[in-house]
Each structure stands twice: as C-alpha cells, then as structure tokens.
Amino acid sequence: MSRALYPLASLEQVEKSPSREDGLPPDLEEDLRAYGCKLIHHAGILLKQKQVAVATAQILFHRFWFVTSLKQFGIGDIGMGALYLASKLEECPLRMRDLINVYDLLLRRASHSNSTGDFKYTPMSYFGNTFYDLKDALVVAEMQILKRLGFDVHVVLPYGTLINYMRLLDLTGREDAVSRAWGYLNDALQTPVYVLYPVPTIVSAAILLATRHLQIPLPSTPPNCWWELFDAEWEDVWAVCGYIMRLYRERSKEDQARVAGMLTKKDVRRWLEEHGHKEGKH
C-alpha cells in the first residue's frame, strides 16, 4: 500500500531560489514570503475559511517560490490564488468575488500602512477595472501554481502527527504543551520549512520548542533521544527551530515598511532596479 509522498524542494532548489538568482537578498525574500502568508491567514479569518484550507494554501505558496521568482509574480496575487486553490482541495471552495474583495481590502490596507492618516476602505465597484483585474490575476495565479508545481498539490498537514507524537511521549495530559506546540506549527507555516523538511521533523521541532519553554523533561541523551523515535535528525530539528524563532525577532520599522511596499511584482522590480547592484548577488 503506497501513496505518493508530498513533494519537497530538492537540494538544488534550496540552494538556488529563483528570487535570489534575480538579485533579491535572502532576508528580503524571507520577509516577503512570511508577509504573503500573513495575508493568506488574515484573508482566511475574514472569509471564515477552515484552518486546513488556510494551512494548505500557505504550504502551496511556499512551494511556489522555490520554482518562481518574486520578480515574476506578486505575493498578493499568488497568495490569493493559493487560497482559492487550497479551498477547492479541501472541499470548501470560496466564491471568487468574496476572495477578491477581501484581498483588495488587505492589499490596500497594507500599502496604506506606509503613509500617514487613517485608513478608510472604499469598496470597489464590481463593474470597475479593479475587480476584473484582480479576477484575471486570480485565475492566472491559480493556474500558474498548478502548472509550476506540476499539478502535484498533495499537502500533508502536521496536526494529526502532533497528536500522535504527543500521545507517544505521554504528553496528551499537558494541554499547555499541546497547544503551544500547535501554535509553533501554525507559525511555522510562515516559513519555508514545510517545503524543506518532512512533517515528522517539523513536528519534533515544535515539540522541542514547547517542552523547552515549559521545562518538561524528555529523554535527550544518546542513545535515548526522543526525536529519534520519530526518525528526525537533531540538526534538522534544530534548523527548523531556527526558522521558527527567527519569526519572533524584533524588526525595525524600515524592514516592516519595506515589505508592505513590495506586494506586487512591479514593486519588486522597482526595488531591484534601485538596489540591484548594491545588494544583489553581483
């Protein structure tokens, strides 16, 4: 009984991100991807969409940037396309119009965050150009995601595995640990780890962070290391923890503003023209 495994980035794909090849600095790419995931998350909340669809969308979103440069597509459009597609995959499809409205709101609010004054949202007209532009962008984004991922949109979410592992570690009674680990798994959706490591490794990282934080002792000296029970390698678990912890570091106002101003491919291109030779790989 075999089932095809979900895809992960190959080593070559990890080493050569298309955006980096186009001269985008790694930390900026990281910020943009995380921001795109936050948009998906907010859209999911506003649309009252199921968490499984939102999480699936975020993973598809991250996969996409291993095969496509941010110079070619914006994080707004691809995020919208990923949520639309993931909602179908999880059998809870969204209405195009609702999704477009929500993204229009989120994108405008984001670009407003860089100017002063109160944000006031004026809903767009259904017959205006904005709606049709966004609709075209949505259809193209969905198709591009499918195409560039070779139509393999199989995603495995980590939650079932977490419950399973907590049970094996005899920690189901520690609700604080379960919910903390669950939270790390959700936060990790903003990072590329779900395209870099198999689920058992990521779940082990979430458990490691949660149990360390709550000072719950687990067997951790060779040859009795709890993560080995789940076939996770210490270095990988540690690396995933690193990705997650990086999300929580203090960010400067400038860094935040920089990201909010780069939601479309046009913005990214402009940025590259202005900065290309200073910060690019050349």
Place this chain on the structure above:
Amino acid sequence: MSDSFESSTPSRKRSRWDHEVDEGDDQLLPTRQVSKRRSKPKTSKLSEYSNTPSPSTKSPVKPSIAAVRPRHSIYAPPRTLYPSLQPARSVYSYERLNQIEEGSYGVVFRARDKQTGDIVALKKLKLDEEKHGFPITALREINALMACRHENVVNIREVVVGDTLTQVFVVMDFIEHDLKTLITLMPAPFLQSEIKTLMLQLLSAVSHCHYHWILHRDLKTSNLLMNNRGTIKVADFGLARRYGDPIGVDGLTQLVVTLWYRAPEILLGATTYSTAIDIWSVGCIFAELLLKEPLFQAKSEMELISMIFKLLGPPTSSSWPDYTTLPLAKSITLPPQQSHGSGLRQRFSYLTNAGLNLLSKMLTYDPEQRITAEEAMQHPYFKESPLPKHPDLFGSFPSAAAGEKRRKPFDSPSAPQRLADYNLITDFDLP
C-alpha cells in the same frame, strides 16, 4: 537561544540527501490508527520516485552514518524518497498518434514520449468556459490518480500543459484494452480461473482506493483497462472523491455512477453514502464477466429498481433496515416477496455456491451489510478450484485503442454529467 539558531539549508551531511535507502527495517511506531487521515505516514516503494533530489556533487560524501543512526521506520521515509518540485512539462514533449476515444469529459489520445519513446495515453481535460477557475472535478481526478498509485490502477505519469492556460493533459501509461470492448469482442466468456484473477485485481485496486479514502464512484467495465499481460487497471477517476470530506457544494447528492452500476441506496435518494457504492458496482462487473453482458441493462432509474427487485427479491426489514428512511422509499410499492428466494441462482446457474455467495454479498441491499473489498478478497470463492489463473497465461487480444480494427461495442449509458448539480429526484419517474 537565538544565536545558535542559524537559519540554514537542511543539513546535507546525512543520508537523507543521498541515494541511500534503508530497507527492510520495519520498526513500526506503536500507534498507527491515530489520525488515520492525511497525516498517516506512508510506506513507499523506491522505484516509484525517480525524481528524488539528486545529491549535490559538491557535498562531501559522508561516512556511513546509517550504522550509527536508528534506521528509518516505514512511517518516516528517508528524505531521498520525497519527489522534488517539478514544473509541468509541455504537451510538445509528446508526439500525438491517434485519438482513442472522446469521453464525456475529455478526449483521449495515444501519444509517444519524444524522449523515451514510451507509448502513453493523454487525456485532455475540458477547461474552457470555466467560471470558477480550474475545475474542482479535474483537481479531484488528478489528485485521486496520484493518491491511489497501485499495480491495478492506471498509472498517472504527469500532467502536461499546452500553449494556453486551457490546455491541460493527464499523461497515463497506455493500456491496450478496455474490459467492455474485450467482453464484447471475445467469442467466449472469460474462464472461471480468469474471472477470479480479474476480480482479485479489481478488488485489490478498490480496496487500495478505499484505504486511501478515495471513492471511485464510476466503476464499470468501460473504465477498466486491461493490458496484454492480463492485468487490470482501474481508470477514469473523473467522478472520484475523498470521503470523510465536507459534503461541499455539489454534495454527495450529485448524480454519480453510470446507471447500470448504480447502487440501490443512490437510486433511492440517500444523501450520504460510502465505499459500499463502489462494491455494488464491482458486483455488477462480476456478474457482467460471468454473463458476458451487463447485468442490469435498464433504460431508466425506475426500470433499474424493478430489475434489481426482481433479481434479488424486494428488500425486507432485515435485509435492509434503513430502507424506509430513504427519501424515495415511500414512493415505491414493493412487489410481493418471491416464494423461493432470489432469482440469482437461476440467472447464474453454472456458478458454484461459493461464487454465488460472493456475488450476493456484493449485491447486498444494506450498504452496512455489503461486503468490503478487503473481505471479498478473502472469500472462499478465490480459494476453491479452479484457482485464479496466472495473468501471464491470459491470451492477448487485438487492441482497439491502438488503432487496430474493432467493432463498436454496444453502447452503455455514459457517466452522469460531471457538473450536474441537480438532484436524483428531479427526473425520477414516480409510479
């Protein structure tokens, strides 16, 4: 703790990035039932994943760390077994040969892979005039094929794209025959030993799909392909769905399963159904192999119901306790019980008792009592003489799909319209 957390690429010293597979060590995790759904870790065959990340030539070759590490359990496959992200190739990677058939949903071509020379089948998905982006039905078909890889399920190789966004093709292994055409053209019916082999293959595929939470929902002889080596491949997952999923927009009330193979609970308007509907279809296919013609050649749902009642006797409160709760049950007047059991024995007079018992367990009214695919595979019918014939001993047949001459088989009704959103009740002729 932040300093030691360097965001890094996955460590590559380890075996996961290299072509090294720990085999044969099945150290199972104790609780496998937990979270049976998506997160269930899977076993895998190495041969199936050819496009695994290639080890970087630059990376230093590691000493044999595998000896130090506990070996991987079958539930956590090594990193090398995961496929990499692969963009869809162009349809121009293939040279088009002949058109096989125009299905209700797409066109199927025979084609040659320009690189490998392999002969494949390309099914063009109908995407134009889609108001909702990429159709959810096409997604289900592709996902189901990818999820259900099995010796007896047609192998999906990849999905390729044409020049415009509306051209998408599913690439499958080309399989020479379909069972319906074969049955029609064969001068004599299959032998018992052959039928057993075919049924075991079919059941094994169906049980595999069900194990992976996929309902096929359109099992019939024209959707069963067969190669020249006597191996059946279940095809056409165009109506497939995961079960256990939310009912969703088109719900489970959507019209499914080609009429002749449709289970009684669907006919009677059940709004929830499960794996048992596929088993009913398998029963109809079993009967068709025995009879060399479809079992229930009804022209309407009402006629089908009365044919079923006639063959099996009307349902009773013990044979189908939930019968009266079904939406359409009230509108049907049950014929009187036959005095001497069912008509199955008369219709299949040459079948052994074991064979008849298996057939009747598949054609059981109550979906709860209907046999499962896994149980059916263990049925004594398959263990009594004549034993299943080895597929290699099957004769080979001229392939209609490959362009060899064939007569058009008698037409069976086609699968229900995919996007049809109407209910079963709408065009139901009440007596």
